[in-house]
Amino acid sequence: MPQFFLNKRLILLLVSIIVLVALIGFSLKDREGLTWPEQFVKDTTGWVQSIIHTPARSISQFFSNVNDIKNTYEENKILKSKLDEYVKLETELQDLKDDYKILQEILDKTESLRDYEPIQASIIARNPDRWQELITINKGGQHGVKADMAVITAKGLIGKVKYTSQFTSTIQLLSAPDRMNRISAFVQGDGSKVFGLIEGYDEQKEALLLKRIPFDAKVEIKQQVLTSGLGEVFPEGLLVGEVIEVVPDDYGLTKTAYIKPAADFYQIDHVIVVERTMISKEEEEEES
8 A cells, every 4th residue: 555655646746747847838839829817817917906006106106296395395495595695695795895895985085185184983873863963983082083073984074073982982963953063164166265154954955054155156056065174173175065056045145055965974884083183383384
């Protein structure tokens, strides 16, 4: 019996090998079509794959879109920060250009003030409620600033020193409504000077008032107005502005000229405090 089973197993193994070889040979043989079992298996497999592939593809595409949106958000965030930084740098660059232009004008103006002692200063405070009246600069008594000194910008006269401390000073603008805020000035004509006093400021016309001009004096539009130096406070020859209108006063005895300031009272960043130098008789004789 044991020998019989051994022979049976050997026979079964040989038959299996023969069938396997036959199937391999059959599968390697060139055929024009598939058998129905092969077609059934392929169709079933394809149907199952199509059912699984479509949702899997949709889910994969969904997560891919979410990832793209996330990346786009991060890129937009980075670009926005760079754009904000660019705008900030552009603003700072423009401010530096404006400051350079103003400082260059002040430097040119300082070099032209040969008869005066210029003290350069910057604005450090300005009260919004008194915007047209007072400003504070970063120079004081320790820098040689004294009360009643003239204060100018690169464009022209803006006011005078009202108060001083050791390291700061308060400047009263020409546009301040102060009755004591008077300046002796003259209108520069063709070889002649027409004198008057700057008293007051017209806010509607944004113009200084040059009063007490002789009624018969010839004053024309666009003529320049400069400090006369007769008040013993302001040096002579500082530009105030130009004439834009001339009207008679209430009694018809004198005239008043409206003067457009050469300097911008509204926007002031840097100024020059002008110290008037008194020339002695000995120096005048030496110069002559």
